[in-house]
Amino acid sequence: MTKRTSSLAAAIAMLSMTLAAPALAQRDNVIAEARAAGLVGEQTDGYLGFVSGAQISADLRGRVEQNNMRRRAAYTERAAAANASVAEIAAAVACEVFQDPQRLRVGERYRDDAGQWRQHTASQAVNVPAVCN
Amino acid sequence: MRAIQQRRSSDGTQSCCGLRQAQADEDKRHAEPVEARRLRRDRSAGDSNFRYAALASALSAGVLAAGCIPVQIQAPDRPIEINLNVNIRQEVIVRLERDAEELLQQNGDLF
Numbered sequence: 001m002t003k004r005t006s007s008l009a010a011a012i013a014m015l016s017m018t019l020a021a022p023a024l025a026q027r028d029n030v031i032a033e034a035r036a037a038g039l040v041g042e043q044t045d046g047y048l049g050f051v052s053g054a055q056i057s058a059d060l061r062g063r064v065e066q067n068n069m070r071r072r073a074a075y076t077e078r079a080a081a082a083n084a085s086v087a088e089i090a091a092a093v094a095c096e097v098f099q100d101p102q103r104l105r106v107g108e109r110y111r112d113d114a115g116q117w118r119q120h121t122a123s124q125a126v127n128v129p130a131v132c133n
Numbered sequence: 134m135r136a137i138q139q140r141r142s143s144d145g146t147q148s149c150c151g152l153r154q155a156q157a158d159e160d161k162r163h164a165e166p167v168e169a170r171r172l173r174r175d176r177s178a179g180d181s182n183f184r185y186a187a188l189a190s191a192l193s194a195g196v197l198a199a200g201c202i203p204v205q206i207q208a209p210d211r212p213i214e215i216n217l218n219v220n221i222r223q224e225v226i227v228r229l230e231r232d233a234e235e236l237l238q239q240n241g242d243l244f
Contacts, residue, residue, distance in 0.1 A: 026242035042244075067243055074240045082232045084225060089236070091222075092229035093244075096237055103237075103244050131222045 031067060034060050041109035041117065042097050044129040046090025047071055051109050051117050095132035 031048070034040045039054040047068045050056050056064075072086065079089045097103045104110055104126060109119050112127040120126050237244055 028242070071240070071243050074236055074243065078232055078236050082229055084229055084232075088225050089229055089232060092226050092233040093236055095226055096230075096233045097244055131226050133223070 028063055028067065030060060030063050034064075035108050036105075038107075038109045038119065040064055041111060042094070042104055043111040044091070044094050044098070044113050045087070046075065046092075046094040046097075049111050091129065091131055094129060098126055098128045098132065 031040065038051055039056060039060065040048050040050055043049040048064050048071075050061070050064065071090075075086045075089045075093070079086045082089065084092075098110065101120075104120055106120050106122050109117055110126065111117050113129050118127060
């Protein structure tokens with residue numbers, strides 16, 4: 001009985017590891033720092049963008065563009081499965097990101113529907129894209 | 134021969150008479166006081182206004198009889214189309230919510 005529960009617990013642990021591992025292990029710290037510093041931010045189109053006026057290093061630019069390409073690949077794959085367009089999937093993901101304070105954290109910048117860069121502050125709610133409501 | 138002559142002469146007098154008449158009219162117009170001329174113009178303008186009004190009323194009656202239905206359709210047509218687009222977009226987003234959540238879980242490192 002104890003062996004069985006322990007093996008079950010181990011299996012659950014393994015499963016949760018495999019699910020959580022890519023999310024934690026591969027996150028780009030350079031991009032995370034740039035987000036915190038307000039150099040890059042989430043956009044309503046489902047991609048990362050460079051905040052207007054920010055000084056972007058070549059390294060950061062390359063990382064963000066690669067990140068966006070991987071996002072696009074994920075959107076494209078999912079769009080085909082969900083019988084939707086890439087832009088629609090991307091917008092749906094942006095809705096989730098904009099409404100999740102773990103993904104669009106306080107202090108980070110984001111680009112709203114109107115193309116305006118804003119900062120997520122503790123006192124002010126995020127301007128969520130109109131299609132999300 | 135006499136008849137021809139007569140006709141000629143009558144033609145001549147007619148044309149001459151016409152010319153004279155026109156000349157006389159011209160003279161009269163020149164002689165006419167400015168006030169009277171303006172009065173006459175006003176009256177003719179009033180006549181033409183009346184004619185336009187009658188024409189416009191006839192036209193509008195025709196439009197009312199025939200053109201009312203397309204005008205009524207055109208007015209609400211636009212907002213309905215826009216609303217439909219918005220609804221479709223929102224419906225798509227709602228439909229894709231689960232897909233978006235799964236995608237975020239599987240590609241958490243990208244967000």
